[in-house]
Amino acid sequence: MEKMKMNKDLIFIHKNFRTKEEVIANACDHAEKAGYVTADFKADLIKREQTFPTGLGTAVPLAIPHVGTSCTTSFMSLTTVSQPVDFEYMDGTEGKAPIEIVFVFGIVQPEDQVKVLQKLSALFQDAECLNRIKTAQDPEEGFSIISSYLGDLTETDQ
Amino acid sequence: MIKIVVACGGGIFTTSIVTERIKEILSQNKIKFNITPHKITEIASITGEDLIVVTGKTSATNDSGIPVMIGISLFTGVGEEEFTEEFLAKVREIENSK
Numbered sequence: 001m002e003k004m005k006m007n008k009d010l011i012f013i014h015k016n017f018r019t020k021e022e023v024i025a026n027a028c029d030h031a032e033k034a035g036y037v038t039a040d041f042k043a044d045l046i047k048r049e050q051t052f053p054t055g056l057g058t059a060v061p062l063a064i065p066h067v068g069t070s071c072t073t074s075f076m077s078l079t080t081v082s083q084p085v086d087f088e089y090m091d092g093t094e095g096k097a098p099i100e101i102v103f104v105f106g107i108v109q110p111e112d113q114v115k116v117l118q119k120l121s122a123l124f125q126d127a128e129c130l131n132r133i134k135t136a137q138d139p140e141e142g143f144s145i146i147s148s149y150l151g152d153l154t155e156t157d158q
Numbered sequence: 159m160i161k162i163v164v165a166c167g168g169g170i171f172t173t174s175i176v177t178e179r180i181k182e183i184l185s186q187n188k189i190k191f192n193i194t195p196h197k198i199t200e201i202a203s204i205t206g207e208d209l210i211v212v213t214g215k216t217s218a219t220n221d222s223g224i225p226v227m228i229g230i231s232l233f234t235g236v237g238e239e240e241f242t243e244e245f246l247a248k249v250r251e252i253e254n255s256k
Contacts, residue, residue, distance in 0.1 A: 052167020052198065052214050056234060068170040090172075091230045092215020110170045110195075114178060121175050125235050 002074055002112050004105070005036060006147060006154040010077035011139040017079070020087050020099070021046055024065050027077040027104035034075070034157070037106050041070035045104070053088035055097030059127035060134050062101040063087045064120075071106030074113055076120075076154065078103055078142050080134055100134055116153040123149050159190040160249050163210045164229070165198045172213035172233050179232040180211065183242055189249060201226065208252045211245070225252075 010030055017023045028042035044067045054064045061084070084098035103120070107113050123129055129149060136142040147154060162180060166172040173195045184191045194207070201210060201218040210220060211229040219226060227245060231237035 048167060054167075058234070064171065066171055090167075090214055091228070091234075107170050110174045114174045117171055117174050118178065121233060121235075 002108060003153065003155040004107075004113055004116050005034075005073055005075040005157060006077075006143070006150075007034065007075075007156050007158050008139045008143045009158075010034070010075065011142045011146075012077070012079040013136055013138055013142055014080055014082045016082050017085055020049060020063070020065075020085055020102075023079050023081065023085055023102050024049065024104055027079060027102075031075055031077065031104075031106065036071065036073040036075040038070045038072065041067070041106060044069050049087070053090055053097075055087035055089045055099055056124060057089065057093065057097065058124050058130060060101055060130040061097055061099050062103065062124065062130065063097070063099045064103045064105070066103075066105045066107065068107050068110065071108055074106060074108045076103060076105040076116075076146075078133070078146060080136065080142065101130065116150055119150050119153060159192055160184070160209065160253055161192045161194075161207045163194050163196050163201075163204055163207045163224075164213070165196040165201055165210060166213040167198055172230075176211060176213050176229050176232045180229075180245075183245065184249070187246060189253070209248060 031037045045065050048067050049065045079102040086096040087099045089097045132145050164173050164177045177193050198216050202221050205222050210226045231241040
């Protein structure tokens with residue numbers, strides 16, 4: 001069964017991105033360089049986010065842009081931003097969602113990833129963990145928080 | 159047996175989570191089920207199913223009159239109990255009318 005990839009170079013901490021497109025494009029470019037997605041992934045993802053937004057009003061607002069197309073290896077990335085970036089809410093709540101944590105990820109086979117996705121959803125409800133991610137100082141710290149939460153459901157290329 | 163469609167924007171993440179939750183809820187309540195994933199864009203044209211649970215905000219309705227429920231709370235946990243009650247009530251209502 002394919003495990004989801006998570007590497008330190010897909011972790012971006014306290015970035016100065018202004019728009020959700022910037023956040024998404026950055027993660028996609030790195031995923032493409034790592035060979036996990038094709039060139040179409042970025043456009044697919046930005047389009048999907050526009051029609052079906054993924055902002056969540058969790059304890060620390062987060063977004064989960066993801067698609068299952070143009071992805072050859074399931075992976076997860078993490079971005080934290082130095083000031084909140086506007087996304088829209090997944091449940092249609094009016095107004096902009098001031099997002100502070102973004103998980104861009106791609107999935108090849110949903111059936112293979114159910115467990116890691118369930119753990120990820122549990123993480124979204126863990127305010128303490130979300131705050132630790134938000135205040136992480138560098139990719140190593142971000143990586144270790146997430147990988148200790150997800151355990152051996154992910155693997156790293158590094 | 160209740161035939162349910164779970165639909166989300168991408169057809170992967172939230173669909174998987176919500177599908178697992180619905181399976182748990184129905185199994186706990188000893189209700190036989192069949193669950194099929196779809197994308198939200200396909201909702202209007204679905205036929206032959208009993209109930210559609212969507213995980214994203216949508217005003218889409220089904221052309222055949224199949225009821226649509228918004229199940230985001232099964233994914234976020236917020237309002238999950240209320241949704242579960244409503245969901246079970248709807249499922250039982252549908253099964254009883256068969």
